[in-house]
Amino acid sequence: MKLAEWKGEILGITILLALCSPVAAQSQRPPTEEWDIRAGAGVMVRPTFDGSDRYRARPLPFVTVNWRDTVTFDQTGLNAQLRRKNYRVGMGLTFDGGREEQDTGGIFASGDDRLLGMGDIDFALGIRGFASWQLGPLELGTTVTKFLGDQNDGLLGRANLSIPLLLGPTLRLIPSISVSWADEKYTQTFFGITPLQASRSRFARFDAGGGFQDARAGVNLVYSFHRNWVANFNFGIVHLLGDSADSPISLSDASVTGMALVAYQF
Numbered sequence: 001m002k003l004a005e006w007k008g009e010i011l012g013i014t015i016l017l018a019l020c021s022p023v024a025a026q027s028q029r030p031p032t033e034e035w036d037i038r039a040g041a042g043v044m045v046r047p048t049f050d051g052s053d054r055y056r057a058r059p060l061p062f063v064t065v066n067w068r069d070t071v072t073f074d075q076t077g078l079n080a081q082l083r084r085k086n087y088r089v090g091m092g093l094t095f096d097g098g099r100e101e102q103d104t105g106g107i108f109a110s111g112d113d114r115l116l117g118m119g120d121i122d123f124a125l126g127i128r129g130f131a132s133w134q135l136g137p138l139e140l141g142t143t144v145t146k147f148l149g150d151q152n153d154g155l156l157g158r159a160n161l162s163i164p165l166l167l168g169p170t171l172r173l174i175p176s177i178s179v180s181w182a183d184e185k186y187t188q189t190f191f192g193i194t195p196l197q198a199s200r201s202r203f204a205r206f207d208a209g210g211g212f213q214d215a216r217a218g219v220n221l222v223y224s225f226h227r228n229w230v231a232n233f234n235f236g237i238v239h240l241l242g243d244s245a246d247s248p249i250s251l252s253d254a255s256v257t258g259m260a261l262v263a264y265q266f
Contacts, residue, residue, distance in 0.1 A: 154186025
């Protein structure tokens with residue numbers, strides 16, 4: 001597999017995992033279970049890049065692993081956490097799949113030919129800290145990630161609010177809202193345009209600064225239709241803010257994302 005195809009697959013998996021709600025990955029088995037492992041497949045629809053007005057659908061795999069509710073691999077990466085009755089804190093290793101400057105045409109490929117001349121943004125690892133609190137029916141959460149890539153070495157934070165609603169013994173609805181903040185390095189990487197990029201692409205030079213990056217609202221429906229099977233349907237709206245919205249790359253400030261997933265719990 002070519003490097004561009006690997007990058008496209010990594011980016012696609014990143015996007016799918018980002019769409020999946022943490023609630024959907026939580027175990028439905030008794031807390032005495034040592035392992036909770038789920039694997040499945042999904043179909044997702046999202047813009048070709050952040051700020052795009054074009055969409056692409058693609059199939060992607062899905063895997064989550066939870067050991068004693070302490071070490072997890074899920075939609076956020078590899079994490080170690082401490083969970084108590086009303087709160088959860090932890091740290092983990094995550095990643096960003098980057099962005100390609102063109103559409104390579106592969107089933108897992110990402111990118112958009114309108115980005116030609118911007119250059120690729122490479123895969124980057126990140127170190128994240130996170131915490132969440134349960135306040136009655138509300139769940140408040142915050143995450144801060146420092147990326148360590150050669151191109152993406154910025155800082156990204158997100159605060160979110162969700163209200164898990166039990167609609168029946170096998171059906172849950174989780175509406176949520178969130179807002180993110182990014183420093184200048186992160187915003188410049190994905191929304192800035194250097195003089196060199198401007199000379200090679202269709203876009204004018206743009207110096208992006210730090211600040212609020214986007215606001216999101218979404219709803220996640222989780223249906224456990226068998227002891228070992230769960231279906232997850234997710235729909236979200238994203239609105240870019242600040243310099244992310246003002247960038248010439250942002251051809252549309254508002255976009256939607258969607259996902260349907262079926263997973264088996266081992």
